[in-house]
Amino acid sequence: MEYGSMLRNSFDYTVNGLWGSWGKWLLLFISMIIFPLWLGYQWVIYKGESQLPPLDDWVEMFINGIKLFIVGLVYSIIPLIVLMVFGGAGVLMGGALESPGAGALVGLLIGLIVAFIFSLIALMALIRFARTDSFGEAFNISAIVAHIGKIGWLSYILALIILWIVSVLATIVYTIVVAIAVFILALIPVIGWLLALILAIVVAILIGPVVAVFVTRYYTLIYDSAAAPA
Template identity: 30%
Template sequence: MILDIYKDSFEYSAQDWKTLVILGVMAVLSFLLLPVFLVTGYNYRVINTAVHGIINGKDPLPDFDDLVGMFVDGIKVVIVQFAYVLVPIIVFLIFAAIASYLGDVASVAAMIIGSLITFILVIICCLMVQMGLCHMAYNDGAFSKAFAVKELMKVIDDIGWVECIATYLGLIIITLVIAIVVTTLIGLIFSIFGFSGLMLGADTSGVFLLGTFINWLVSMFLVGPYLSIFNSRSLGLLYSMQIE
């Protein structure tokens, strides 16, 4: 089932390169802050489509319309993410504060225990964030549903903790592999051209600069947006498993 989710999401994310470019433009303009919420709002729409769909259901990519609504959804997404991330941060700070009042050995022990607990909480909270956003989308955007912990725990129980964690970790690995492979290949190609020119006595500084620029363009306008849609679609489909 997990592989079916990945397969569907790979195909779904590649439906329209224009959508990827638009998301890339928004990402480039993220320093203005407003586009950040539009990007997160669009990814929320992808999740919304997925939680109401099925694997290999041939769902279309969401349209770029109702920008105000997309912006509001984006703000809600960021708030949910921030709220859950605060939990492991607060726990770690508590252990750090306790460690500061202890002796050397006890202080180290407290930090080790605190770091371990924080790490476990990070995994759980990251999963809760994603399931919370999916649960919110499934319940017509009801903001409170993103924090309905008991309902979210039941959703994860119904899907299976192993399946949820495995899918989430798999997405992290796939994202890293694709990003690394693409940037490495582009860098390798231009490096070959550059060093070949150097061996012929040519000035190839422009080649290396061009390679860096092309790498940035591909990452920002194609790979990055593609992976963000891929992840959102995958998590939405994972959530839909407990509905079937």
């Protein structure tokens, strides 16, 4: 898996699709507030087109977003149940051994591991669902696990770790820059705080769609890496 290439592809995909298209940029921000619309647009990105798709057919986007939300909700409920079951079993086991705290901790750790693995399956399931438009395929665990096997579990997890590191570094830089800008604007008498508030809103409008599209594209490339030559 070419991690650097995936990051560059996701960056180019995002910039080429949004830069200069300020109307699309604003509509994407609005769709993120009306979250089923954004999920519906994620559905379109998950299809794997080489360029950022246009924003059209809002009704279909909304419907697909609701469907994607339902699948994601089911996949989020299952790990919660797993955590409750293992956590409860750990407490009972610990109680029998007169160490409920240790038992609960062991149960929680086992539950977190299972939940983490399930979250990896869930992410690929959402993309599979968008590709097939089939609830059956969205919960075809054996096929999803086989697909992840083609990607490589270690490669998959490493790709997510790299994305997390990039996200943390970008967040640190973003926070520092915005904090400095807000501090400088706040020094302006009377209207300084108003300008700082406007800046924060504008930055949110600009950054939100960029990050969301970048991450969604990156996930799509991970999914498609299963078909890439070794």
